[in-house]
Amino acid sequence: MSEHSDLLVVGGGLMGSGVAYEAARRGYRVRILTKALRGVAHEVAAGMLAPISEAEPVLGALTQWGLKSLEQYPAFVEALEDYTKMSCGFRTEGAIHVAVSRDHLSQLSHISDTQERMGLRVERLDSDEIRALEPRLTPRAIGGLLLPDEAHIDPQALFQCLTAAHQRLGVDTTVIDQFVDWAGGADRVEGAVVIRQGEKVRYRAEATVVTVGAWSHSLPGLSLLPMRPVKGQVILVKGEPLVSRTIRTPDVYVVPRSSGRLWIGASCEEVGFDPEPRAGEVMELLWEARRVLPGVSELIFERALAGFRPTLRDHLPAVGPTDRPGLWLSTGHYRNGVLLLPATIHGLLQAIDTGGLPDELQAFSPLRFVSCTLQTAQSMRITSPRSAKSIQ
Numbered sequence: 129m130s131e132h133s134d135l136l137v138v139g140g141g142l143m144g145s146g147v148a149y150e151a152a153r154r155g156y157r158v159r160i161l162t163k164a165l166r167g168v169a170h171e172v173a174a175g176m177l178a179p180i181s182e183a184e185p186v187l188g189a190l191t192q193w194g195l196k197s198l199e200q201y202p203a204f205v206e207a208l209e210d211y212t213k214m215s216c217g218f219r220t221e222g223a224i225h226v227a228v229s230r231d232h233l234s235q236l237s238h239i240s241d242t243q244e245r246m247g248l249r250v251e252r253l254d255s256d257e258i259r260a261l262e263p264r265l266t267p268r269a270i271g272g273l274l275l276p277d278e279a280h281i282d283p284q285a286l287f288q289c290l291t292a293a294h295q296r297l298g299v300d301t302t303v304i305d306q307f308v309d310w311a312g313g314a315d316r317v318e319g320a321v322v323i324r325q326g327e328k329v330r331y332r333a334e335a336t337v338v339t340v341g342a343w344s345h346s347l348p349g350l351s352l353l354p355m356r357p358v359k360g361q362v363i364l365v366k367g368e369p370l371v372s373r374t375i376r377t378p379d380v381y382v383v384p385r386s387s388g389r390l391w392i393g394a395s396c397e398e399v400g401f402d403p404e405p406r407a408g409e410v411m412e413l414l415w416e417a418r419r420v421l422p423g424v425s426e427l428i429f430e431r432a433l434a435g436f437r438p439t440l441r442d443h444l445p446a447v448g449p450t451d452r453p454g455l456w457l458s459t460g461h462y463r464n465g466v467l468l469l470p471a472t473i474h475g476l477l478q479a480i481d482t483g484g485l486p487d488e489l490q491a492f493s494p495l496r497f498v499s500c501t502l503q504t505a506q507s508m509r510i511t512s513p514r515s516a517k518s519i520q
């Protein structure tokens with residue numbers, strides 16, 4: 129492939145891989161530039177597709193967009209699985225929220241009131257009804273909610289499918305040592321300059337998309353983007369399948385995989401880029417998982433992992449053009465990057481194709497961080513003595 133492409137994707141995580149796949153299907157020549165790092169979010173993500181569980185009236189635009197993305201999932205997965213003849217582990221059995229204490233019960237009642245007010249489908253369950261659906265749940269479950277419209281997917285299998293599709297579609301993935309700068313003049317980004325295998329290489333492109341997740345503010349001109357990593361730890365156990373649906377309490381979730389594994393998560397920690405799982409969180413998660421699903425004690429402990437949720441100041445994604453022509457962002461998906469993948473890909477590519485941001489993406493425009501996009505950031509650095517850190 130030439131070093132000139134139609135679309136250059138910087139960041140080869142789930143978002144970058146999804147955008148590259150769909151763009152290549154539409155006939156773009158696509159190249160991905162990525163880095164090998166620890167703590168990449170999709171490598172540890174549980175894969176809950178949970179816009180209803182996470183619904184909050186103040187996050188109305190996000191909930192609507194999440195619902196739209198969930199709706200797009202079956203067709204997205206079907207096309208990808210047909211093309212690759214591989215499975216993404218997509219399952220539509222729904223999710224159950226379980227209360228094992230009075231405290232939990234009142235939290236679930238708040239969740240169901242909210243969901244009903246927002247017109248979302250939720251069924252209240254008593255203890256017998258819960259155990260009729262998932263007999264291995266603790267007899268101490270005192271109530272719960274069934275969210276029949278939610279689903280889950282195996283994000284690691286999804287990533288493998290996307291990578292296999294890239295090979296057939298001719299998407300070129302290059303692992304770089306260092307990102308140096310944007311290519312092009314002061315007014316327009318026309319690709320990137322990187323160090324690869326010790327040499328400086330320039331990759332030119334008509335459009336360049338940043339999908340480097342929690343590392344977004346490390347790129348030139350984006351240092352004032354109010355991005356931070358929110359660390360999440362998860363535990364993988366395997367053995368006899370205990371449940372067929374995602375099980376959640378206010379303290380833990382347990383997601384079943386077709387491989388027989390259970391994905392137990394997750395912590396939410398503001399500790400910077402610490403990629404190590406820590407004993408305290410592992411202990412808490414296992415304790416909470418066993419509380420709702422006692423059979424967890426008998427499963428084989430495989431490993432604990434940690435990853436970084438890309439989190440912007442308002443906890444909303446940033447998808448769309450920056451104030452520097454040629455440069456686009458798709459980042460900040462926080463806890464919902466897997467869920468939002470199909471809607472993000474389609475919205476972003478529609479915007480790149482037509483030059484206009486679709487209505488449902490307006491709330492997520494990167495330009496809402498007026499002082500944090502490229503050109504303004506550059507002029508701020510000249511006029512303001514404040515460091516990037518103090519602004520975040």
Ligand SMILES: Cc1cc2nc3c(=O)[nH]c(=O)nc-3n(C[C@H](O)[C@H](O)[C@H](O)COP(=O)(O)OP(=O)(O)OC[C@H]3O[C@@H](n4cnc5c(N)ncnc54)[C@H](O)[C@@H]3O)c2cc1C
Pocket residue numbers: 138139140141142143144161162163164165167168169170171172173174175176177304307339340341342343346347359360361362393394395434435436437438458459460461462463464465466467468
């Ligand atoms: C514990 C945990 C559980 C989660 N569970 C769920 C869930 O159940 N449902 C859900 O919807 N979401 C979930 N998420 C969130 C989801 O995983 C993320 O929102 C999503 O993976 C973000 O994708 P991304 O591609 O933006 O970032 P990442 O997946 O982190 O990928 C970023 C990529 O950019 C590369 N990179 C970094 N710096 C550079 C650079 N300078 N140059 C080139 N490349 C670079 C990295 O190596 C990486 O490949 C979870 C996240 C965590 C941590």
